[in-house]
Amino acid sequence: MSYLLFIKRLDDLELTKERKAQQLNRPVSEPIFSVEQQCCCWSNFKNLTDSED
Structure with a gap:
């Protein structure tokens, strides 16, 4: 869970x-x-919709 929050934060910084x-x-x-x-x-x-992706 923390990994997902981390990549979300990185993506927010990148978009900014x-x-x-x-x-x-x-x-x-x-x-x-x-x-x-x-x-x-x-x-x-x-x-992503396919779990293998």
């Missing part, structure tokens, strides 16, 4: 960084999740 970068028309500085790790974001994880 993305919104700020978008407002300033800049790329996200020091992203939390790399391109390979995007599947671990809470926003992607919560929409």
Whole structure:
């Protein structure tokens, strides 16, 4: 359970960084999740329907 809360918090921080970068028309500085790790974001994880994914 704590792991799920942790990745939720990381995703919230990442979304905040993305919104700020978008407002300033800049790329996200020091992203939390790399391109390979995007599947671990809470926003992607919560929409999984297949338990094997």
